[in-house]
């Protein structure tokens with residue numbers, strides 16, 4: 010029987026970042042994931058990109074992968090939001106001197122760097138391609154029997170299984186869930202007119218279209234959300250017809266378009282859990298909140314979970330506390346709940362605000378857009394920091410170790 | 412130095428009261444919920460004191476490695492277990508046999524080696540680098556004798572950490588009228604008249620040949636919960652070393 014400080018179920022982007030955030034502080038974890046990413050680490054661009062907020066990036070710096078990835082990331086200097094129905098723009102600019110609003114990073118770069126770091130991490134035990142066959146959360150420890158015949162124990166289990174987390178469902182944490190009956194088509198496009206580090210979001214009743222700047226300066230990621238049937242139909246279009254549709258919905262902002270990656274389709278769901286902890290267990294990342302990608306916040310929210318959890322556990326270990334102690338889990342829950350709730354519902358209400366068809370709705374939306382302009386929720390979402398416990402920003406989101 | 416420290420200061424009725432509560436001691440939602448909330452706050456003070464006293468690295472996980480520690484009035488081991496995890500070779504003593512039994516079982520199941528004894532500190536012979544006693548001095552029959560007994564257990568260059576409620580109208584309201592009245596603290600836990608003020612404590616320490624170090628308050632607010640503070644009116648925690 011192998012004992013660790015933490016068992017991490019799920020070695021996706023969040024699970025791996027969690028393990029590294031603990032590793033740099035000397036806490037021992039074992040990461041268990043049925044999928045072995047070694048086989049899926051393609052060197053070719055797969056079209057997936059993620060907007061990483063500046064504070065999330067600081068955590069990558071604290072872990073040590075930030076500087077290496079920075080050269081490959083494309084800064085967002087400005088976000089332009091429009092109502093697609095009449096094209097009226099609303100600017101959200103960043104201060105020239107300050108950090109960029111966010112950095113666009115190809116998921117494959119992030120996967121590659123995390124994976125390389127995980128291989129070298131002295132306090133991480135890797136169990137990829139392995140499933141947890143039984144899981145027992147006892148009074149003193151969590152014990153997992155694994156498909157490779159080994160047994161691991163730790164005082165705490167972190168569930169980083171993504172939005173369809175079966176462990177979360179099995180322990181009976183209630184999830185408010187609905188389906189937006191829409192899907193996102195994700196791809197990357199090369200374009201004639203340079204993007205000048207501007208991200209565009211154009212809202213239509215069927216869903217938003219986002220163009221996100223990438224390197225080089227004539228490539229952007231497309232995230233186009235549409236009702237299910239429209240999305241499926243658009244996937245079936247030939248390349249030229251599809252690009253013509255994109256030019257139309259983006260009002261030709263970027264000039265002539267061509268594909269830089271294949272198209273991929275992602276269904277959009279909403280998942281919210283009021284409770285992120287149970288006895289000797291906590292949810293981290295999408296397992297605790299699956300949100301609409303309308304403001305590109307899902308991963309950032311998960312990284313904030315990671316930063317807070319790392320700080321709570323490192324502080325706890327320095328006090329000699331049992332890492333599964335109810336007081337530590339309560340601190341994580343208190344610190345995260347407000348932030349997760351605010352971002353989740355802001356994204357959902359953006360979807361609703363812009364998802365209403367018809368003229369009256371446009372008037373409401375116009376009113377809404379004025380409200381948007383005043384409240385700047387999109388910008389706030391981008392710039393939002395971990396709120397909660399006396400508004401304290403966790404150390405790792407300041408680029409520091411705990 | 413003052414009096415000898417061999418007289419017992421255990422109050423049998425007090426010991427019996429805590430013995431009855433023992434079974435629920437490790438339940439974070441049970442009758443000891445307040446103690447579980449208090450524990451991280453006490454530990455924060457103790458950790459700082461350890462780092463300061465022995466110039467330990469504040470980021471290490473085992474600053475007490477190679478040190479012996481004694482917790483007097485250890486109950487079910489809420490403080491002994493963290494100190495053992497911090498690396499101490501740990502001994503816990505308590506007057507209630509029920510508490511010691513629960514403590515020993517809990518530590519064994521958790522894989523921690525802790526020497527638990529149902530004993531009176533006055534009858535002990537060994538000395539320890541760290542001696543702690545949380546919320547005990549207000550329950551003993553003679554605080555001066557009790558402090559003398561603690562002093563005798565302290566090794567040369569050792570560190571003592573104690574905490575106790577202050578005797579103020581606020582502590583009476585918070586701990587007895589509200590705490591025990593509303594059930595957050597088990598009824599009959601405190602006798603307000605036996606509480607000591609920081610000034611009285613300083614005198615007692617001096618008489619016992621000890622010097623008090625930093626004193627911090629443990630305060631409560633709706634937003635921050637229980638926390639370390641400069642307000643000593645409710646409860647205070649402090650270090651002491653041999654004069």
Ligand SMILES: Cc1cc2nc3c(=O)[nH]c(=O)nc-3n(C[C@H](O)[C@H](O)[C@H](O)COP(=O)(O)OP(=O)(O)OC[C@H]3O[C@@H](n4cnc5c(N)ncnc54)[C@H](O)[C@@H]3O)c2cc1C
Pocket residue numbers: 018019020021022023024041042043044058059060061141169170171172174175176193195232275293294295296302304305306307308309310311
């Ligand atoms: C179209 C789209 C665009 C997006 N754009 C952005 C963006 O721009 N910015 C942003 O911040 N976010 C964005 N997101 C959200 C982001 O992708 C997710 O928030 C993020 O990937 C979640 O990471 P995760 O590790 O929590 O979950 P996942 O990536 O889902 O990983 C879960 C892992 O757990 C494993 N697993 C599953 N079940 C088990 C089990 N029972 N036991 C063990 N392991 C298990 C899986 O194999 C997987 O490796 C977008 C999402 C979509 C759909």
